[in-house]
Amino acid sequence: MELVFDGHNDVLLRLWRNMRNGADPVREFMQGTREGHIDGPRAKAGGLAGGLCAIYIPSGDLILQEPDGQGHYVTPLAAPLARQPSLDIAMEKFAVALQLDRANAWRICRTVPEIRAAMDDGIFACVMHMEGCEAIGADLAALDVFHAAGLRSLGPVWSRHNIFGHGVPFAYPMSPDTAPGLTNAGLALVKECDRLGIVIDLAHITEKGFWDVEKTSEKPLVASHSNVHALTEVARNLTDKQLDAIRERKGLVGLNYAVTMLRPDARDDADTSLELMVKHIDYMVERMGIDCVALGSDFDGATVPQEINDAAGNQKLVAALRNAGYGQDELIKLCRENWFRIFAETWA
Structure with a gap:
């Protein structure tokens, strides 16, 4: 079994929602559930040894649009969120993570x-x-507190706008060049992340925002859960020019398992082959090199191929990559070591 460190999951979102309905997040993670994608038993079964666990504030007004007759769709951006309730939710989710840490269900690593x-x-x-x-407010005071608590990675925006910048919509076919980039507050956020040693995630930002980060940050460029725009023309995927910039900065892209970002038709259909996942990996490896590609599943945040189904099926992708010709040293880099290189270079 090849151990995997995953670049993105939303397990805290599921645990937090269930906790609000009376569930015990520690018990749910440790004993397992049939719900969602990740818990302790399924992670262990699939060799999922760790990952970037997201604090994400839900957008209640976001309704994914159905494709039209040509298979096209544009989901309007969710409305911006107020700071105070967002801070409350972020604190609740961080508290869930700390509960799991205290119970030795997982270990928060810095x-x-x-x-x-x-x-x-x-x-x-x-x-x-x-x-x-x-x-986080424009004064960035909360950033210091979250960093002290263990925050080591952030995306300035999700697929909505905020005081730091602009996000891309869930849309197909569409370029990622959909709106302006970072605000002055966003530029200050990037500089402070560089100073503290926090990875800046470009997964949901506009193309202009991508280039703003490229000009402002001195750290490797990272898109934790994104795929190839040339293969799947959703606004969330990366253009060849963006992939080239990530290669030049010795950064990293984590393969997103979301079927809408893998399929050429961008449909939300779990009947999606592992071969498409390998195809996106192949493209990125050829374009950027083996050192700049990793995994970023989006478990508990998206529909994934039914053959994988959940964290327990993660080794099926590893096997597909091995069958496609990736050797042991390459698999080690794709599965975990490329993430560790990025962390070592950014957190130092």
């Missing part, structure tokens, strides 16, 4: 040696990520 130690101990290595920074 350094690469801590990740490796957790994996050696057979404990899920959680790295805290914030997906959209609505919980």
Whole structure:
């Protein structure tokens, strides 16, 4: 079994929602459930040894649009969120993560040696990520607090606008060049993340925002859960020019398992082959090199191919990559070591 460190999941969203309905998040994660994609037993069964666990503030008004007769769709961006309720939710989700840490259900990791130690101990290595920074004010004071608590990665925006920048919609076919990029507050956020040693995730930002980060940050460029626009023309995927910039900065792209970002028709259909996942990996490896590609499943946040189904099926992708000709050293890089390189270079 090839151990996997995954670049993006939304398990905290599911645990938090269920907790609000009376469930015990520690018990749910440790004992397992048939709901969603990730819990302790399924992660262990699929070799999912750790991952970036997102603090994401839900957008209640977002309704995914159905494709028209040509298979095209444009989902309007969700409305911006107010800061205070977003901060409250972020604190609740971080508290869930800390509960799991105290119960030894997983271990919040702040350094690469801590990740490796957790994996050696057979404990899920959680790295805290914030997906959209609505919980952080323009003064960035909350950023210091979240970083002290363990936050080591963030995306300035989700697929909605906020005080830091602009997000891309869920739309097909569409370019990622849909709106302006970072605001002045966003530029300040990027500089402070560089100073603190926080990975800046470009997965949901507009193309202009991507280039704003490229000009402002001195760290490797990272898109934690994105795919290839040339293969699937959704606004969330990366153009060749963006992939080239990530290669030049020795950054990283994590393959998103979301079927809408894998299929040429961008449909939300779980009957999606592993071969399409391998095709996106192949394209990125050819364009950027083996050191710049990893995995970023979006488990618990998207529809994934039914052959994988959940975290327990993760080794099926590993097997498909092996059958496609990837050797052991390459699989180690794709499955975990490329993420560890990025962390070591950014967190230092």
